[in-house]
Amino acid sequence: MEKILEVKNISKIYQTPKGEIKALENINFKLKAGEFVSIIGPSGCGKSTLLSIISGLEEKTEGEIFIQGKKVEGISKEIGYMLQKDCLLEWRTIWSNVMLGLELKGIKSKESNEYVKKLLQKYNLYEFKDKYPQELSGGMRQRVALIRTLAIKPKILLLDEAFSALDYQTRIMVTNDIYNILRKENITALIVTHDISEAISMSDRVIVLTKRPGTIKDIHTIEFEEEERNPISCRESPKFSKYFNTLWKELGVDENK
Amino acid sequence: MKTNDRKKYLQKRRKNKILVAVTQIFILIAFLGIWEWMANKEIIDSFITSQPSRIWATLTNLGANDLIHHIQVTTYETVVGFLLGTTLGIVIAIILWWSNFLAKVADPYLVVLNSLPKVALGPIIIIWVGAGTQAIIVMAIAISLIVTILENLNGFLRTDENLIKMAKTFKATKFQILTKIILPANISTFISSLKVNIGLSLVGVISGEFLVSKAGLGYLIVYGGQVFKLDLVMTSVIILGILAGIMYGIVVLLERCILNSKKFK
Numbered sequence: 001m002e003k004i005l006e007v008k009n010i011s012k013i014y015q016t017p018k019g020e021i022k023a024l025e026n027i028n029f030k031l032k033a034g035e036f037v038s039i040i041g042p043s044g045c046g047k048s049t050l051l052s053i054i055s056g057l058e059e060k061t062e063g064e065i066f067i068q069g070k071k072v073e074g075i076s077k078e079i080g081y082m083l084q085k086d087c088l089l090e091w092r093t094i095w096s097n098v099m100l101g102l103e104l105k106g107i108k109s110k111e112s113n114e115y116v117k118k119l120l121q122k123y124n125l126y127e128f129k130d131k132y133p134q135e136l137s138g139g140m141r142q143r144v145a146l147i148r149t150l151a152i153k154p155k156i157l158l159l160d161e162a163f164s165a166l167d168y169q170t171r172i173m174v175t176n177d178i179y180n181i182l183r184k185e186n187i188t189a190l191i192v193t194h195d196i197s198e199a200i201s202m203s204d205r206v207i208v209l210t211k212r213p214g215t216i217k218d219i220h221t222i223e224f225e226e227e228e229r230n231p232i233s234c235r236e237s238p239k240f241s242k243y244f245n246t247l248w249k250e251l252g253v254d255e256n257k
Numbered sequence: 258m259k260t261n262d263r264k265k266y267l268q269k270r271r272k273n274k275i276l277v278a279v280t281q282i283f284i285l286i287a288f289l290g291i292w293e294w295m296a297n298k299e300i301i302d303s304f305i306t307s308q309p310s311r312i313w314a315t316l317t318n319l320g321a322n323d324l325i326h327h328i329q330v331t332t333y334e335t336v337v338g339f340l341l342g343t344t345l346g347i348v349i350a351i352i353l354w355w356s357n358f359l360a361k362v363a364d365p366y367l368v369v370l371n372s373l374p375k376v377a378l379g380p381i382i383i384i385w386v387g388a389g390t391q392a393i394i395v396m397a398i399a400i401s402l403i404v405t406i407l408e409n410l411n412g413f414l415r416t417d418e419n420l421i422k423m424a425k426t427f428k429a430t431k432f433q434i435l436t437k438i439i440l441p442a443n444i445s446t447f448i449s450s451l452k453v454n455i456g457l458s459l460v461g462v463i464s465g466e467f468l469v470s471k472a473g474l475g476y477l478i479v480y481g482g483q484v485f486k487l488d489l490v491m492t493s494v495i496i497l498g499i500l501a502g503i504m505y506g507i508v509v510l511l512e513r514c515i516l517n518s519k520k521f522k
Contacts, residue, residue, distance in 0.1 A: 055426060057422070057425055057426065075425075075426070075428050080426075081423075081426035083419055083422060083423055083426075084419065085419050087417075087419050087420050087422075087423035089420065089437075089438070089441070089442075091441045091442075091444070100424075100427065100437070101427040103437075104424060104427040104428065104429045104433055104437065105427055105428055152427065
């Protein structure tokens with residue numbers, strides 16, 4: 001399969017008045033097109049920083065990022081980003097919210113209008129297009145936020161603890177929901193999470209980072225027998241707990257150091 | 258169908274509301290009644306305290322005292338001072354939000370200016386802009402400006418970081434972040450600025466009129482005091498109270514319009 005994203009020798013040092021903080025050291029990995037990869041690690045290991053660097057929001061100290069073989073600087077148009085909260089603007093209607101990305105980039109057109117309309121219809125949100133975010137449930141809001149990101153047709157989606165603000169029940173549903181949407185739209189996903197079971201249930205591979213300065217400790221390939229796998233069916237598989245234990249130990253040992 | 262408990266609850270609520278209103282009206286009437294009665298019985302000296310019937314007479318005899326003209330002058334000065342002070346304050350807050358450097362530089366000056374009693378600037382303002390309406394308007398601006406800057410800048414800086422980050426992931430420019438995120442997110446800050454400023458502008462105008470003026474309610478109060486026409490002083494104070502209430506009411510009405518149209522809840 002084609003390599004869509006390559007992260008090469010990424011290091012990050014923060015300058016603060018008290019001195020230098022090494023956040024990331026020598027990170028290397030590649031993503032194949034259509035792959036789902038999770039990054040887990042102890043809190044403060046720099047996993048969110050890594051995502052910000054890949055998205056171009058933050059400067060890197062060293063290293064290079066390649067998307068489809070091309071070196072990128074700054075914010076790439078192939079990348080979509082989903083944050084911890086849905087970040088919907090309460091003063092805008094759902095329609096106006098999902099159009100925000102296109103509006104900010106100045107690429108609103110008849111085609112993009114049609115495309116967004118189709119997305120909303122496909123994912124059962126079209127009838128809510130004139131409502132305001134506060135009238136929607138947490139799960140629906142997250143779906144709106146996803147469509148806002150998909151509207152700019154990204155090839156790679158970065159999810160930064162995108163579900164952690166939701167309650168447990170909603171979270172499982174939304175994870176499943178978003179997983180299916182992303183697979184359907186054929187998008188490559190890089191997911192940062194602190195939730196081991198979320199990482200296993202959503203991804204093809206899991207990258208484990210060490211404590212700060214974050215380096216790659218291990219990369220695990222996750223495989224389930226199911227032909228039509230989705231996060232909820234994964235959780236029922238006997239392999240799930242095996243993976244969970246492996247990852248949990250790997251993170252746990254680190255904490256006891 | 259309403260249940261019995263529900264009916265009882267609603268009845269109790271209404272009763273309570275009526276009781277509060279009746280008490281409020283009663284206090285006002287009792288106060289005016291006692292005042293009038295004591296003045297008539299000469300328990301208090303109505304030359305010094307005035308009395309409701311004389312205030313009423315002054316009020317109904319608007320033409321003779323040229324009251325309408327004075328009300329117009331004060332209203333005009335307040336509205337102009339209010340609009341200029343609020344607009345200028347918000348514009349400066351936007352500039353300071355835009356430039357972190359300027360905000361840092363301006364910080365100590367703003368703090369000092371904020372705690373300085375602006376009335377102390379009165380004589381300086383009069384010498385610089387001339388004794389007249391312009392000095393009074395500048396005074397009104399001086400009083401509301403700094404508070405407006407501080408409050409709005411604070412609101413801008415406290416806007417949810419996540420919203421800004423989200424906009425940045427779509428390559429938003431700083432101007433877009435301002436117009437699409439910061440300003441709409443701070444509608445409630447603007448409204449509270451308006452509410453505070455309408456009162457502050459009135460304070461500025463009246464203290465301005467105390468210092469320098471040929472017309473206006475502040476002028477009437479000072480003039481009335483100097484010639485011991487307490488009827489005039491009391492009447493002016495009461496009109497001022499009503500004026501302040503009306504202006505505040507207009508701002509509240511405006512707030513309701515904005516909230517309803519934008520679905521802010």
